[in-house]
Amino acid sequence: MGVLVTGATGFIGGRLTPALAGAGYDIRALVRDADGYDPDTSVDVAEGDLLDPASLAGVFDGIDTAYYLVHSMRAGDDFAERDRRAARNFAAAADAAGVDRVIYLGGLGEEGTDLSDHLESRREVEAVLAGAAFDLTTLRAAVVVGAGSASFELVFQLVDRLPVMITPKWVQTPCQPIAVADVIAYLRGVLETPATAGNTYEIGGPDVLSYKSMLERTATLAGQRLLLVPVPVLTPTLSTYWVDLVTDVPRSVAHPLIHGLKHPVVVTDDRIQDLVDVSLTPFDDAAANALRERGVAADE
Template identity: 30%
Template sequence: MQIKCSDQRPVVAIAGASGFVGQALMKRLMNNYRVIGLTRNEKKVSESERSRCLNLEWRQADLFSLLEAEKGLQGVDYAFYLVRTGVPSARLTQGKIQDMDVILADNFARAAKKAGVKQIIYLGGLIPEQANGVPGCLQSRLEVEAALRAHGVPVTVLRAGIVIGAGGSCFRMILRLIRHLPMMICPRWMSSEVHPIALQDIVVLLAACIGREETYSQSIDVGGSDTLTYKQMILQIAELMGKKRRLYSVQFLAPVVSSLWLTAVTGIPLQQVKSFVGSMKYPLIGKRRWLQQRLGLPGLPFAEAACLALQEEARGKTEKRKQAALFGGKHGKKKRLNNVRSVQRFVLPRGRNADWAGREYAEWLPRHLKPMIRVYQKKDGRLWFLLAGVKKPLLELTYSKERSTPDRTLYYITGGILARVDTQRRGRMEFRQVLDGRYVIVAIHEFIPRMPWFLYRATQALVHLWVMRSYGRYLHLQAERIGG
């Protein structure tokens, strides 16, 4: 649905608008701003009641695509980045979530720069005082901040702990634990202190940052009026629910076992649980909360925030039952697409760029796989990857001159024995330098194999990973040689 207002109010885009924070933020902003909700999932757009509001426009934008990100941010004055990558974005995903986070943030920052966005406001996470040596899920927060700042748009970062609100992954996890387990075994790191904040407070703080120049290029801690351990949060919420629960601490429960156990009990995806568990070992307390002090917003006490979240969750359940009664609980299932996303990060040799990495790959691959594979570059810019003795290419990549820059080289997958190109999804391979040029990310997006899925998983997918790791080792040796 398109915005129908012709007024001159500022235009605000929200990436991650379908999330529980994004939805609450939209409600607050629509009276004073023209709001654009960016979402990857078209089904969510059609089912959302907010799509009937005149001051709201939904734009479908997969932020893994720089082109879609650019279209999504056209005409935007201020942009919120509330994106999380805990849910797989393809049927097969190869690579670390941290590297995918960097791609999403880098695309968003590039698109914001091109659109003339005045400010990016990012809801990140609290960082331990000793950031060195913390797990990737916490380092990823710093990398996302760096990626958003890399292209010159002023960035405001609000660093929050757990946001207490209906629909939040941590809050849902706690509720399911309480409902299913009268007694719980708790690892020792559940005694770490954390600084929760109410959904209502975080929405006020996010909205207050719009155009507030004193927050530009700042990372600001936020939190509620209480600090608690995870065990204390569980017990307080259980008391509010009228349930008595017992928690027993143990010293031997490893993070991997904890993650599998939590996934089995709560049904929350393993990747989300791993990220949550990885951060639990460290105290996450907001120290620099100067924005709240200036706004006179100390934050709701935890018990009040949890009570409001429980009330909202009950209303949400009632609304779902009404919709199920209205539509009979029937929703057409979308046919699963056999798409692949592979994201690998490598050290980029000093003085080199993404364009060099792409050209070097085309020259390195036939040397590495000689005599099985050779690469033939046609005059029109297409690359053919040929198997010895076979005339037709295994893959055909077409260089996109219009969409490539020295720090990001893009090839479209336009043919070959191994690839399907007769779908609406446009497969592509990119070489992208990130984080001050220290790394290059080699990524394949929306690749759709031609061979049967089970056969692809057992052969081509594994070969691709082996080739990428070999290329990564080659780049690492090149970096050592140049550095010496």
């Protein structure tokens, strides 16, 4: 089976590509700069840019299933427009080549009109892909816990640099984080489960936590003391200012994420568990693994 991974150099794609190659799949990785990419020798590397349709010529040839793991938040405030164009170009090229199936990792959260810009863009990309001829499988996840995750990097840098935090009330918002290893397991699992084609599933770890609890648990694991003081007058917008001052996470990434924190992100449909068997990792174990990978000794 020919499998294409877009976003192969990213946080998820960089882990999924070797996992699939090691499982014996014929993998092609789409990257914008092949010179800066050094995969397993079994991986076929294709150079192209989803924002440039002409560069995609031949990329989808011989591909049965493609993973869409691309987003443009690091590109700046116009990330939604870039994501929209990239998804349209991808869908057109995949349809033209006769790709049977696409697997997309989107965002978990409530339906409705009051979505954060980040989640609204994720849903728009999902709609673009769903309108193509191929069968789309969508996995929706909230905070992915792992070294290199923008969300977890925010959490770690805050507890590492701010022993006392004046926080907005959204720190009490419930969230269902998931370990990056479990996300990879689900992404591979749906590929190997044809019944998941054409469906949307929510994925999350075994723990539903407030952001306050995630901050406190991460601080404990990192050997840090932390005092949180939630106040009702501090809004997510104001919070972005001190996040910019304290962390080095790009504001184009941090701001959309923070504005989305007021919405609960909890799995309400666990059908995926009946189709794909994944032994879910508790938050503390996932965070400890992420800290060790980041070079921080985790207290267990």
